[in-house]
Amino acid sequence: MLRISEAPYTTLTKLLEKWGTIQPETEAVVCHNYNENRTSITYGNLYKEAVKLAKGLICLGIKKGDYVGIGGNNTSEWMVATYGVLFAGGHPVIFPFHDKAGEGIKRMLTLIGRCAAILFDPGHNDSHWDIIQKFTQVDPKTGMILRSEIPSLKWVLPYLPLQSGGLSISTTDISRDDNTELPEIDPEDTAVVLQTSGSTGYPKVVEKSHFEIMKLAEEFANLLDLNFKKSNGTIFYNDRPFYWLGGYPGLDMLIGATRVTQKATLALSSYTEIVSFTITVIHREKPQCGFFIVPFYQEMAKSKHFQWKFRSLIVTGQPIPQAIFKDMGKKFDCISALYGSTEGGIIAGKLYRVSDFKESKVVGMLPVAGYELKIVGKDGFVVPILSQGELYIRSSPQFKGYLNDPEKTAAVLTSSGWFKTDDFCHINAEGHLEVLGRVSDVLEIAGSKTTPGFIEEFIKKHPDVMEVTVFAIKEDDNADDIPCAAVVKRVETTLTEESIRKFIRQQLDVTEEAKFTENIYVPKHILFYESLPRTPTGKYDRMAIKEISIQKIGGIDK
DSSP: OOOOOOOOSOOHHHHHHHHHHHOTTSEEEEEEOTTSOOEEEEHHHHHHHHHHHHHHHHHHTOOTTOEEEEESSSOHHHHHHHHHHHHTTOEEEEEOOOOTTOHHHHHHHHHHOOEEEEEEOOOGGGHHHHHHTTTEEEOTTTOBEEEESSTTOOEEEESSOOSSOSOOOOHHHHOOOSOOOOOOOOTTSEEEEEEOOOTTSSOOEEEEEHHHHHHHHHHHHHHTTOOTTSOTTOEEEEOSOTTSTTTSSSHHHHHTOEEEEESOGGGSSSHHHHHHHHHHHHHHHOOSEEEEEHHHHHHHHHOTTOOOOEEEEEEESSOOBGGGGGGBTTTEEEEEEEEEETTTEEEEEEEEEGGGOOOOSBOOBEEOTTEEEEEEOTTSSBOOTTOOEEEEEEESSOOOOOTTOHHHHHHHBOTTSOEEEEEEEEEOTTSOEEEEEEGGGOEEETTEEEOHHHHHHHHHTSTTEEEEEEEEEOSSTTSOOEEEEEEEEOTTOOOOHHHHHHHHHHHHOOOGGGTTHHHHHSOSEEEEOSSOOBOTTSSBOHHHHHHHHHHHHTOOOO
16 A cells, blocks of 8 residues: 655754754764774754854855765764754765775765865874875865865865864864854755765765655654654664765654664674674664664674564665565564665665565565656566566656766656666566666676576575675677676685585576576686675675676676
């Protein structure tokens, strides 16, 4: 049954004012970091500090509609900086410091234009400051720009004093508790400017309004089985980076929840370390609800040290294997599959309880309120149920395109407002959406099509495999795709290429008449790595994995 959205037509700033007034002592955000103390900020302090910073930014000349870069990890100071920009009427442009040369940050902020300031987390040993200096020269006493490769940039200010003393000013120093007037914020104003994952090339830039964040937060609440009007006080675990749409603090602010997170999950070197530390955090904070990417939850659930039961969970990021449901009633009471993107927000999802769970190989989903979905073939027409094609979506509010990038916008938006997701999907017999992989990643072999995810599911079942990404190469332009796999194996195992191939063949169990299908589903090349590159949003960086693997294979992908 389709549901009508009840998302409130309001702003994040109005919500922070509300919670800062009626529950000032409730923790808004709790941050944990490996080998560091727990830190937090209450709603009352977040509201007061953000308003003071907003007044300081206005006095520096930040005007309504200006873009302001917000760089760094999940911290209380990040929250103050972001909400300070919002109260000042600015548009927060959020980004990580993953590129030591700073080229990605410079490219993004130059593309956007009108970026008046950068507020940033100094980073370990001022490493983020070192990156910013690659494209700016800053007055150390005032934070004013002396020289910048980003033309519009006027100010650079850290959240906290630098250890090196390279800047003697921070955002605290410019904050003001005076009568400076704050602008009125409209629900249609920009709440955040994000980058896409970059898994298929340079990241693109997407703006989201306050109302779009409200709709996103409402769907998070629904999929976590929460009444967003009566759930303040809920403890919600989500360690996704704030600069990712799935990690941006929208649900927390909508319902007045305490968000438990990690400062920098991706800073740990392996899944084993991340899982171990996450279990420690969860046992300490005891969250009722959680949000995880699929492979990470699977690793955590396997650990004998994990002794917590969530009331509700959302898992996302990859097609969801049926095996996750074995934890129903043991590690969670209900679980939701979620499918979304930076451009489309939460597009589809479904809440599963013990009572309505059915055995299935792939978990299906339904469109959320306000979304239209259709599956389109190469000819541009809708395909029949059970047939595969590219998912198109249309919604209200509608994705308007990539910021200052009309060429890439034209490639994904039709004249009638349909957004081409590049996701390979079908509608199953029950009328549910099943996401199979990326259209651009689909392998074509002897006229047959398959997705990397389908082959990955075979390999993931091997007990000695921790992580796997499948991709295709070609030996020449007219040849079939050749399936290849990049694998991270568990420590102290004797896993080999041939043992994986044998494992897949045993699962396929093909007849003599279908022997050729092994060429479709059994990778020709299997390469082993200690870890696999990821995008800033935590997804596998399929392009980077393919590039380093081609070098190992010794071939050139045409």
